[in-house]
Amino acid sequence: MSISFEPSLPTDYQDIADIYNIYIRKGNATMEERIHAAEDVAQWVAAFNDRERLYVLKKDGENLGYGILKKYSPREGYRFACETAIYLREDALRKGYGSYMKRELIRMAKDLNYRHLVAKIFATNTASIEYNLKLGYEIVGRQREIGFKNGQWMDIVIMQYIIN
Secondary structure (H helix, E strand, C coil), X not given: CCEEEEECCHHHHHHHHHHHHHHHHHCCCCCCCCCCCHHHHHHHHHXXXXXXEEEEEEECCEEEEEEEEEECCCCHHHCCEEEEEEEECHHHCCCCHHHHHHHHHHHHHHHCCCCEEXXXXXXXXXXXXXXXXXXXXXXXXXXXXXXEECCEEEEEXXXXXXXX
């Protein structure tokens, strides 16, 4: 069995879109509502700056999930802050892959000279909040009713990780 977390390639983009679409349909982890295709993922990557990354988790050559590092804000003063996100196929949940991927993102963020990592999580997604807490993130706020999804107003928990 071979597991790797590596930079995504255009051949991975459809799998990334398919995984993301699971969460769009479920409505519990992203405010996106439009289903995505490989071309959408290609547009994300094409718009990246030199410190933004999209990685895939591969097990025996098969994509199980992806992780992303993206700038927090285009304002120069935020240049040391980035947002992190992890998405896994449903059959890969609760097997330690998310923790492995998040630790790798933290390491890669440090290598890219980031200092402050942000995760924005649906307040109802307690599993994601718990796993981020276990990895050293802390809750720094809650944005009440910031998004509208599934016919209701949604709260978002803001978490941060400071790299020392």
